[in-house]
Amino acid sequence: MTDRATAPMLARTTGGLTLAGVEALSARLDDPAWLRDQRLAAWEAYERLPLPAVTYAEAWRRTDISGLDLGAFVLPERRAEAPRDLAAIIGGPEERAGLIAHADGLFTAAGANEALASQGVIFSDLSAAATAHPDLVREHLMSTISQWDGHKFRALHGALWSGGTFLYVPRGAEVTLPLVAQTWLGTPGAAILPHALVVAEEGSKVTLLDFHGSTPDGDRSLACGATELILRSGAQVRYVLVQEWGAPMWEVASLIRAHLDRDATLHSLVVALGGGLVKVDVESQLLGAGATSEMLGLYFGTGRQHIDFHTLQEHRAPHTLSDLLYRGAVKDTARAIFAGLIRVDKGAQKTNAFQANRNLILSGGARSDSIPKLEILANDLRCTHGSATSRLNEEHIFYLMSRGLSRAQATFMIVEGFFADIFDRIPTERVRAHIQQRIAEKMAA
Numbered sequence: 001m002t003d004r005a006t007a008p009m010l011a012r013t014t015g016g017l018t019l020a021g022v023e024a025l026s027a028r029l030d031d032p033a034w035l036r037d038q039r040l041a042a043w044e045a046y047e048r049l050p051l052p053a054v055t056y057a058e059a060w061r062r063t064d065i066s067g068l069d070l071g072a073f074v075l076p077e078r079r080a081e082a083p084r085d086l087a088a089i090i091g092g093p094e095e096r097a098g099l100i101a102h103a104d105g106l107f108t109a110a111g112a113n114e115a116l117a118s119q120g121v122i123f124s125d126l127s128a129a130a131t132a133h134p135d136l137v138r139e140h141l142m143s144t145i146s147q148w149d150g151h152k153f154r155a156l157h158g159a160l161w162s163g164g165t166f167l168y169v170p171r172g173a174e175v176t177l178p179l180v181a182q183t184w185l186g187t188p189g190a191a192i193l194p195h196a197l198v199v200a201e202e203g204s205k206v207t208l209l210d211f212h213g214s215t216p217d218g219d220r221s222l223a224c225g226a227t228e229l230i231l232r233s234g235a236q237v238r239y240v241l242v243q244e245w246g247a248p249m250w251e252v253a254s255l256i257r258a259h260l261d262r263d264a265t266l267h268s269l270v271v272a273l274g275g276g277l278v279k280v281d282v283e284s285q286l287l288g289a290g291a292t293s294e295m296l297g298l299y300f301g302t303g304r305q306h307i308d309f310h311t312l313q314e315h316r317a318p319h320t321l322s323d324l325l326y327r328g329a330v331k332d333t334a335r336a337i338f339a340g341l342i343r344v345d346k347g348a349q350k351t352n353a354f355q356a357n358r359n360l361i362l363s364g365g366a367r368s369d370s371i372p373k374l375e376i377l378a379n380d381l382r383c384t385h386g387s388a389t390s391r392l393n394e395e396h397i398f399y400l401m402s403r404g405l406s407r408a409q410a411t412f413m414i415v416e417g418f419f420a421d422i423f424d425r426i427p428t429e430r431v432r433a434h435i436q437q438r439i440a441e442k443m444a445a
Contacts, residue, residue, distance in 0.1 A: 022039050025075060043160075045147070046148075049155055052153060060279075090211075096178055100165050101181075103163075103185075104192070105194070110125065121173055122167070129166035133166075133168070143230070144257045154226070167179060167198045169205075174205040178209050178428060179208050184213055188217065198239070211241075213243075223251040225255075226254065227239070228258075229256070229258035230259050231258065231266055233264060235265070237265070238267040239256075240428075241271065242435065244273050244438065248276060249276060254280045255283070256268070264292070266294065270296070275305065276306070277306045277308075280308070280310075281312070282295060282297065285312075292321045293313065293323070297327070297422075298327055298435070300329050305330075306337075307334070311340040315345060324355045326338055327422055329415055330361055332363050338369070338387070342376075344378045348378050350381065368389050415443060
């Protein structure tokens with residue numbers, strides 16, 4: 001793909017992605033007045049802001065969205081039938097603390113065990129929470145995305161998000177079983193803009209598993225999501241996102257951003273397996289002394305997939321730790337891009353920051369670009385960054401085949417070993433097995 005971007009195609013906004021669409025969505029969701037005003041302000045910013053290829057030229061240089069015509073998309077108005085195999089991935093009700101499901105941007109199902117309510121935990125559809133818990137939601141919603149970051153697509157998200165999840169964990173509460181959220185798009189040619197908002201108060205502990213998927217067939221669809229993770233002092237949060245969009249999906253400018261206060265700990269894992277074009281920013285901002293962020297990523301591109309990850313480890317306080325490991329594989333003519341930045345502010349002394357990106361190329365026509373970066377303003381710290389890209393070693397394949405394996409089996413064993421560092425850190429056995437199975441299917445395709 002080129003670094004070209006064509007403004008006229010993006011300027012036509014019909015088919016639901018319009019001011020009238022914002023107003024209709026707000027009315028349908030029965031937004032409170034403050035939320036409706038927030039949507040309208042975001043839409044005004046969207047119309048005013050230039051394309052991200054202008055405001056974020058370097059970040060968008062390797063991903064071409066000139067073929068994206070926003071005028072071709074509609075906002076879905078019906079609840080599609082979500083796939084029924086989610087239980088096979090996450091287990092039955094006894095293996096989770098709660099479940100929230102959305103299809104076509106609309107709330108479809110919820111369930112939570114009694115312990116959640118007794119602890120004061122709120123796990124809810126975000127639109128419903130805006131009415132039921134207005135003070136909590138109003139204080140935190142979009143609080144990590146100041147002025148939409150001057151980003152056209154984040155403003156679009158702020159205006160048209162729906163199908164969101166709200167998780168609030170009060171001070172000292174510990175949720176031992178994982179909470180599960182599902183987002184599904186079953187309307188071809190539609191746009192979906194899911195938003196997840198997690199607020200973990202002091203000393204709390206919680207795990208959220210987030211699954212995104214869409215129909216594998218039909219016209220091109222659009223996703224532009226955002227996840228806000230707000231960790232107060234001493235909070236511990238594990239966030240896992242498994243993305244399995246269908247081939248027609250373009251996920252453009254999605255954002256996962258975490259704010260960590262003093263001594264907070266975040267373990268995040270982002271898995272990207274589907275979609276025709278995927279561009280996601282994953283950011284941890286360590287705002288309080290003693291904060292720790294582990295950032296894991298796994299991506300596998302086949303066919304003509306284009307996967308673009310930009311990560312940020314931002315240290316704003318002393319004695320903070322971030323550890324990033326992203327691993328990806330590409331085959332056929334797929335392309336993967338990883339650009340990671342460690343930024344350490346002047347006052348963030350005694351910082352420890354580590355960044356590693358590893359890529360495996362499985363076919364001659366595949367390509368992987370890796371750009372690790374440092375921006376250091378402190379002078380008493382330890383930072384390392386590095387990347388490596390390699391192709392399959394024929395000697396390794398020959399050795400395995402000499403032990404009775406077929407070439408396909410040998411290749412899969414090498415790929416599975418390549419991802420072992422990530423697999424070993426996935427806490428849920430069912431999720432780990434599901435990802436391994438999906439990689440095996442992509443290898444065989």
